[in-house]
Amino acid sequence: MQQKKVTIHAPATVANLVCGFDVLGMCIDAPFDVMEVELINTPEVIIKNTDSYHLPTAPHLNAAGAPLLELMLSFNKPIGFKITSNKNIKPGSGLGSSAASAAGAVVAANYLLGNPFSKNDLVRFAMAGEKVATGIKHADNVAPCIYGGVTVIRSIFPLDVINIDAPPLYVTVVHPQIEIKTADARQILRKEVLLKDAIKQWGNIAGLVAGFMKKDVNLIANSLEDVIIEPIRSILIPRFDDIKQACKNAGALGGGIAGSGPSIFMLSETKAIADTVAQVMQHTYTEIGLPHFTYVSQINNEGVKIIQS
Structure with missing residues (x-):
């Protein structure tokens, strides 16, 4: 039936x-x-x-x-x-x-x-x-x-x-309670990019995909760089640069804007590091009184x- x-x-x-x-x-x-x-x-x-x-x-x-x-x-x-x-x-x-x-x-x-x-x-x-x-x-x-x-x-x-x-990495996400519409986040992007930036971006994409396939965390970490989109969109997210650097200092492999934002994600090798990264995110937004949610999970x-x- x-x-x-x-x-x-x-x-x-x-x-x-x-x-x-x-x-x-x-x-x-x-x-x-x-x-x-x-x-x-x-x-x-x-x-x-x-x-x-x-x-x-x-x-x-x-x-x-x-x-x-x-x-x-x-x-x-x-x-x-x-x-x-x-x-x-x-x-x-x-x-x-x-x-x-x-x-x-x-x-x-x-x-x-x-x-x-x-x-x-x-x-x-x-x-x-x-x-x-x-x-x-x-x-x-x-x-x-x-x-x-x-x-x-x-x-x-x-x-x-x-x-x-994907390799068994942990993902930490902070969602500051502001809204960024995807359509609006697309409108602020440049319509043309420099060839040298495009070449660097292609290298990072290829490196990141290879890193996931080879389960090479160093290659993943080195490839988590965006020279085209993130520098523009990150201005919409409070304390973005501070959070990203502090999370990497705490042991995260790297990360950035989740989709069009405002959430920020970070990849870590262990749950202990991912939990510490969550605390760093929470501290940064608590400091400026911005309500937020954090999540720690594995890649699904x-x-x-x-x-x-």
């Missing part, structure tokens, strides 16, 4: 990974959204939000609803879905809030349908949710949320995702997780 309902955890993600703007992403354990998806007989998407973010419930305007509409068009039978969503990843946090909604919805729907679609298909559907949220289709959050681990987006059209089983190599079926 076909299963009618499933509950999933849709985890946060960190896009860009400092130097890989729009092409690199990483899945982390916390925070995560909880979503219940039910298969219904009428060809529609019904959305109920149980959190306090007042997100749209019209499917075509919702980051979870729009991908399901795409999935339904590709399925050869009339189907529909009811979503009950409880978001723990705050919109505008830089931690892939819209991606969690989009990826969680399509993974759950695919599971209920007997998994007729590939992960690549699901990323393609989920990109419709990112277009709703940010105005453009990009995959650097939805891909790691679906595949888990670290992903490289070699191409969007056609979609080509490379999944990397699983992605969206079915927790109840």
